[in-house]
Amino acid sequence: MPTHPDQRYIEGLLYNDGSTVDEIYRKYAGAIRKFIIKNGGSGDDAADIFQEALIDLYNQARHKDLQLTCPFEAFLVLVCKRKWYNLQKKRGLHRVTNSTDEVSQIGEDPFARAEQLALEESRARLFLEQFARLGERCREILKLSLTGEAQEKIAERLSVTYGYLRKKKSECMATLLSYIQAQNS
Amino acid sequence: MDSYDNEWIIRYVDGELSPEEAGQFEAAMRTDTALATEVERYRELKAVLHERLPGDPTLDALKQRTARLNEQFFQQTRIRKAPTLRFLSTVAAAACIIAVIIISWPSETTRKLDQLGETSMIGITERGNQTDTLLQKASTFFNEKQFDKALPILNQAVIADSSSQLALFYRGVAAWHTGDLHVARTSLRQVYDKGSVLQNQAAYYMALTYAGEKNKTLALEWLQKIPATAPEHVKIIELEDFLK
Numbered sequence: 001m002p003t004h005p006d007q008r009y010i011e012g013l014l015y016n017d018g019s020t021v022d023e024i025y026r027k028y029a030g031a032i033r034k035f036i037i038k039n040g041g042s043g044d045d046a047a048d049i050f051q052e053a054l055i056d057l058y059n060q061a062r063h064k065d066l067q068l069t070c071p072f073e074a075f076l077v078l079v080c081k082r083k084w085y086n087l088q089k090k091r092g093l094h095r096v097t098n099s100t101d102e103v104s105q106i107g108e109d110p111f112a113r114a115e116q117l118a119l120e121e122s123r124a125r126l127f128l129e130q131f132a133r134l135g136e137r138c139r140e141i142l143k144l145s146l147t148g149e150a151q152e153k154i155a156e157r158l159s160v161t162y163g164y165l166r167k168k169k170s171e172c173m174a175t176l177l178s179y180i181q182a183q184n185s
Numbered sequence: 186m187d188s189y190d191n192e193w194i195i196r197y198v199d200g201e202l203s204p205e206e207a208g209q210f211e212a213a214m215r216t217d218t219a220l221a222t223e224v225e226r227y228r229e230l231k232a233v234l235h236e237r238l239p240g241d242p243t244l245d246a247l248k249q250r251t252a253r254l255n256e257q258f259f260q261q262t263r264i265r266k267a268p269t270l271r272f273l274s275t276v277a278a279a280a281c282i283i284a285v286i287i288i289s290w291p292s293e294t295t296r297k298l299d300q301l302g303e304t305s306m307i308g309i310t311e312r313g314n315q316t317d318t319l320l321q322k323a324s325t326f327f328n329e330k331q332f333d334k335a336l337p338i339l340n341q342a343v344i345a346d347s348s349s350q351l352a353l354f355y356r357g358v359a360a361w362h363t364g365d366l367h368v369a370r371t372s373l374r375q376v377y378d379k380g381s382v383l384q385n386q387a388a389y390y391m392a393l394t395y396a397g398e399k400n401k402t403l404a405l406e407w408l409q410k411i412p413a414t415a416p417e418h419v420k421i422i423e424l425e426d427f428l429k
Contacts, residue, residue, distance in 0.1 A: 013247065014243075015243070016243050016246045016247040016250060018250065021247070021250055021251065021254065022254065025254045025257070025258050029254075029258040029259065030258075030412075033258075033259060034422060037422055038422060043259055043260075044259070046259055047255045047258075047259035047260075050255070050259070051248075051251045051252070051255050054247075054251055055244070055247065055248065055251070058244060058247055059237075059244075062236075062241070062244070063236045063237075123229065123233075124233045124237065127229075127230050127233045127234065128233070128234075128237060131234065131238075142234065142238075143238050146231070146234050146235045146238060147239070166201075170192055170195050170196065170199075171192075173191075173195045173227075173230075174190075174191040174192050174195060176230070177191045177194070177195070177223075177226070177227060177230065178191060180226070180230065181191075181223075181226075
């Protein structure tokens with residue numbers, strides 16, 4: 001499926017282009033605000049959802065090469081709706097979805113992509129939140145270990161043995177995994 | 186996932202198992218979907234940490250930009266004092282008075298309009314000039330829902346300073362509550378035409394004056410003057426729904 005001309009909005013976010021980001025707010029903030037408020041949220045909820053959705057789009061463009069195949073507005077609305085429904089679910093509130101209408105309006109592909117984006121970004125956020133709960137030493141070891149630098153050099157820099165580094169890294173990851181699993185259970 | 190814990194998963198994905206151990210682990214994964222799911226989760230975790238732990242200055246800058254724009258496009262009505270500007274100072278006074286006005290009107294329609302017309306004023310910063318002194322005095326009655334008593338004082342405040350948008354605005358609101366629609370609309374219209382920070386609120390109350398008369402066309406016309414990004418949107422949506 002060809003990339004939509006509205007890909008320029010994604011590029012604007014990717015390069016933090018001031019005029020494009022301003023344009024996004026001017027054109028679409030009102031509609032998202034209206035949707036959230038009509039569905040039981042507050043102005044603050046709308047602000048958070050809108051901002052988070054834009055950051056999610058940035059992350060997906062940066063790390064997953066997000067390509068728009070539908071108008072930006074339709075995709076942004078889908079992402080915001082999905083985020084809002086997830087938040088309501090988290091708050092234990094009933095949610096009403098209109099998936100059939102949305103699919104018929106913008107097609108299955110973008111709909112599935114928006115769903116996937118919301119899920120992936122929600123998981124990424126959870127991972128980073130749980131990572132922040134680790135002790136300072138664990139965070140340092142994992143950060144350095146994931147840079148791709150040789151483990152021997154990292155061990156030297158941290159003034160520990162290679163064996164200790166491997167063991168500690170494994171323990172820290174295991175702790176992080178257990179934090180994440182506890183959140184999902 | 187009984188036979189393998191997280192450390193096994195990590196060692197498998199990181200390629201630290203012997204060929205024999207890896208083979209046994211893979212055999213277990215084929216029959217244990219929970220184990221396979223956790224392996225996938227760990228792969229995703231590693232990828233996310235690898236991508237996102239290093240600093241990203243563009244992302245940080247984008248977050249700052251969107252935070253600023255959020256303030257601009259989503260902030261609720263917050264009127265701040267700016268001592269150098271008399272007008273803004275007067276508006277700051279409005280932010281400091283609070284009165285929740287609930288009048289027991291007989292019908293469901295009027296009760297709803299009353300709810301939609303609730304006015305909050307939080308305190309007052311007195312600077313000592315005549316208009317502010319009158320506003321302070323009027324606010325006492327306003328807070329006690331004695332609009333018939335607040336109205337003449339607000340009239341005096343407007344006479345003392347006909348450019349006071351705050352005096353005009355609250356005179357309009359008080360007049361609306363007392364049923365003096367002519368004074369209400371004249372005052373609110375002036376505030377609207379002036380284009381001050383109270384413009385959208387004035388348009389909203391203009392809509393309410395027409396909604397009370399069941400003049401749906403003019404009420405909606407006034408609501409349409411308020412930009413979609415205005416912070417008054419919560420009540421606007423309610424009033425629109427009510428009118429429709």
